[in-house]
Amino acid sequence: MIIGVKQIYQGAWNPVAGFGDIYSNQIWSILSDPGMYGHPFTGKLSPLRTTWDIETNGASPSIPIHPDAIFWNTKTQSWEKVESGSTSISKVTFDLNFSQWHNGQKMDMNDILYSVYFLSEWGSEKTINDKTYDSNFSPQAVQNVNSLAGFRIIDSDTIEVYTNYWHFDKGEIASWASPWSAMPWEITSAMEKTVIDGKASFSRSESISKNVNWLSLIIPNHAIMIKDQLDDFKSSSFVPVPLTGFAQISDFHTDRYQSSIDWINEYEHAVISNGPFYLQGYSPDSRSITIKSFDSSGYPLKQGVWKAFEDAEFPVIESVSIDKFVQKGMKLDIPIKMKNAKEVHYFLSDAQGEIITSGIQNVNDNQTTITIENNKVKNLSIGPKTLKIFASSDDVLKPYEFSTSFLVVESDSTLPHSVISDNFEDAKNDDYTILVVILVLIIIGLGAFAVRKKLK
DSSP states (O other), X not given: OOOOOSOSOXXXXXXXXXXXXXXXXXXXXXXXXXXXXXXXXXXXXXXXXXXXXXXXXXXXXOEEOOTTOEEEETTTTEEEEOOTTOEESEEEEEEEOOOBOTXXXXXXXXXXXXXXXXXXXXXSOOOTXXXXXXXXXXXXXXXXXXXXXXXXXXXXXXXXXXXXXXXXXXXXXXXXXXXXXXSOHHHHHHHHHHHHTTSEESSHHHHHHHTOEEOOTTSHHHHHHHHHHHHHHHHTTOOOGGGXXXXXXXXXXXXXXXXXXXHHHHHSSOOOOOSSEEEEEEEXXXXXXXXXXXXXXXXXXXXXXXXXXXXXXXXXXXXXXXXXXXXXXXXXXXXXXXXXOSEEEXXXXXXXXXXXXXEXXXXXXXXXXXXXXXXXHHTOOSEEEEEEEEXXXXXXXXXXXXXXXXXXXXXXXXXXXXXXXXXXXXXXXXXXXXXXXXXXXXXXXXXXXHHHHHXX
């Protein structure tokens, strides 16, 4: 499939302070799986490669932190245990759904551990001669770091995160505390060393101020810098300090280094991730990027997993039954029939747009009734009123909107009974009908006024 886009390259491809334009993000989003995603119809954060369980008691720090929980100390450059007896506002237990990286290596807790280290190290406040600070990335990351109270690795795919962050939506707490990695730890480590050595920068602002390249893993020359760093790591059997003592298998670093080196040699880029597609090649001359399906037996999201989003069930109001003319003092019952709705929100307003009354009604068996009591109707002024109804659902964010008008008349009026209701084709003319009635009443009133004036 060939897809045309306006631009194919506007900014650097690196997961720290790159992917700043919509075009690269559109491609990156199918090369890399996030831990969670925003539901396309509701916006709610939903599990994708992580599931979670949250403990919180509100905005006060009352959750005990496990004595084995650790945090990265930027001063001692080591993992340290959280102070005994510490508490946090929230605790999130994540189950991580690992798979293979595109280079064939399996994701593991070392990737998560390095990502937590990187966020903590590069999200710290700037100090004198600080080489692990980026003027674009660090000020944003420091917000997460300052709220991180500690974490504990429970097993090979489960981790507890303690955070001093609270939100009424638990999905937001999970998003704030989420530990996930978009690239293998060895690629991140090689990027970090390249930047610390002054050969490139993570962000555009730093590249300008330091007069170095803005690191982009899709560019062959930049990928070679990463490969050279991996070669040095392999030849020296280098193990990053954050992973010292946490390696889960022997020679884990050698295997990782070699797999990424082989990848760069084959594809001439260092974009390695964990999504359903992988980047096969980038051709600046032909202005094209080629991606291919990542046919790994261990990839957890099988074909058809997104099919449920093809046929979204939006709420629909099928009928609203209401008199076109409402006598003052008479209770107003408005039956409503609908589909795929959980509740309706209604707003009654006057001719000036001021809301007179409003409310929410639950829906049972696809129907409900809005009731406006006698005392409310009795206090309505004579003249046109507008009723707006919104049918909402838990499955989609967009509600169904229905609006109509009716005329409030005196309690002894004998106007004909007419209903705005089930036939919505006819209901399109309701506002016009009421307008005509109002004009007729005005003309009659003016005529009566003229007659009285003439008699005087």
